Amino acid sequence: MKKTVLLFALAALPMSTFAARPASRQAAPAASASEIELTSQLPADKREALAALIERFNAQSKAGKVVLAEREPSAGKLPSLMILDEASEASLAGRTKPLQQLMKEAGEPLQVGKMVGGVTSPALFDRSGKLLALPVALSTPVMFINEDLARRAGANVAKSPRTWSELQELAGKFAEAGVSCPVTVTHPATTLLENVSAWNNVPFANPKGGLSVNGLGQVRHVARMASWSKANYLKFYGRGDEAVEHFAKGECGVMLAGQSEFAAASKGGFKVAVSPLPYYEDQPGTPQNTLADGPALWAAAGKSAGENKLAARFVRFWLEPAQQVEWQKATGYLPLNKAGAFAAGSSLLGDDLRAVKTAVTELVSRPATAASRASAIGHNHWVRNILNEELEAVWRDGKAAKLALDTAVQRVLSCAQCRR
Structure with missing residues (x-):
């Protein structure tokens, strides 16, 4: 039953299929390309998986090869395909x-189609x-718990914290047990502001395209994180x-x-529990939904028809069930x-699927x-x-949460690059 529910949840993540129309019968065949270049800004621990994917494609491709290049995409001629983070994506607009x-x-x-409900x-x-x-690299923040440390701290490992208040209680137990880092976080701006806002059904952006991160809920949350930092509950x-x-x-x-x-x-040899992000129980409509983001695969403009054809065949290969x-x-x-x-749901992924299941639940359990x-x-x-700069001013310099978030809103208003 649980597996069936997961399959439906995963299947709901992408919606409609974009089916490209066949090329005109009168069109001349594209000249073949012997190889095209792909560069990647994926994290280092994901590059091995990318190299393996390319190797599988090349082994069955009769039209040409994809070469994984270790260079910045803007250093010289653009490669045909580029996996870009948001910074490089903006620079190559x-x-x-x-x-x-x-x-x-x-x-x-x-x-592949549009992602559900604007997540x-x-x-x-x-x-x-x-x-x-x-x-190609969609993620949404979840909560990882070191169960071995939790057990030694006297916490009930069978019950993960659901709210920020419950997480604070667990952090206190870790601190009392001598754990130097009770709680930590990756990508603070994305996790603690953008996703916490969405999860608690609080606007992050306004209809005019500016920020709305200085509301009462966000100020309260950043102030709480600041108090955790001072108490050594939270390490950045x-x-x-x-x-x-x-x-x-x-x-x-x-x-x-x-x-x-x-x-x-999970490489540390201890048991890792995975739970949804904490939420504020006094905020109406919580928990709502989190957001999925990450590096994406872009194609360069100005390439030959043959290069584009080979690039398109690689994308099609990547989207095959077995490759997914x-x-x-x-x-x-x-x-x-x-x-x-569906293919992933029917594979013997075991515990490896736990984090994905939690992420999908966060994303699709309620319409955005x-x-x-x-x-x-x-x-x-x-x-x-x-x-990030304003948050760091709160943790590091003691800047008031309200002042920092007000400043962030004003800085974005006057930032030309922020409106692109």
């Missing part, structure tokens, strides 16, 4: 080809709803995924991080289509509201930098 257009012109099907960034779509890039290790290494070493009791960190978080299963098993990222979701929908501004690299 105007130099990419919409993925849906690439597939249509190549006569290849694109077996993924609208920056991946153009104004007409056409897909610009393939979100950086703006990215630096906290994962510390959790994996057994230094931290709890980590708030994307579900795709499950494999890395392997990709999910190796990376912990969310499946990209219904075929991948106007307050909890993903926003383009939340995906913006410059906005995230501003939020």
Whole structure:
């Protein structure tokens, strides 16, 4: 029964299928390309999975090969395909080809659709709803708990904290037991502001495209996190995924991080429990939904028809059910289509599926509201930098939470790059 529920939840993640129309019969065949280049900004622990995927494609491809290049995409001629984080994505604006257009012109099907109910960034779509890039590395934050540390701290490992108040109680037990890092977090701006806002049904962005992170709920939350930091309940290790290494070493009791960190978080030899993000029980409508984001696969503009055809064939291969299963098993990222979701659900993934199941539940258990929908501004690299700077001023310098969030809102208003 549980497996059936999971299958339906996973299948609901992507909606309609974009089917590219076959190329015109009168069109001349595209000249073949012997090889195309792909560069990646995926985390280091995911690159092995990408290399394996490319190797499988090349082994069966008669049309040409994909070469994984270890370089910055902007260093020289753009590669045909690029897995970009939000910073590089912004820097290469105007130099990419919409993925849906690439597939249509190549006569290849694109077996993926819009993500349900606005839980993924609208920056991946153009104004007409056409897909610009393939979100190959989707994650949403969940809660990882070191059960061995929790047991030694006298906590009830059979009952994970559901609310921030319950997590505070657990953090206190860790601290009393001598744990140096009771709680930690990856990507603080995304996790503690954007996703906590959505999870608690509080607007992160306003209808005019600006930020709304200085409301009462967000100020209260940041102030609480500041008090945890002062009490040594909460440790910050950086703006990215630096906290994962510390959790994996057994230094931290709890980590708030994307579900795709499950494999890395579990390398320490201790049992890891996975639970949803905490929520505020006094906030109406909670828990609501979290948001999925991550690096995406972009195609470069200005390539030959043969290069584009080979790139499109690689994308089609990536979206095949068998490849979706392997990709999910190796990376912990969310499946990209219904075929991948059903295939993954029928595979013997065992415990590896726990984090994905929790993530999917967070994303689809309730339809997104106007307050909890993903926003383009939340995906913006410059906005995230501003939020991280202001949050760090709270933890490091003692800046008041309200002042820091007010400042963030004003800085984004005057930031030209933040409006793109």
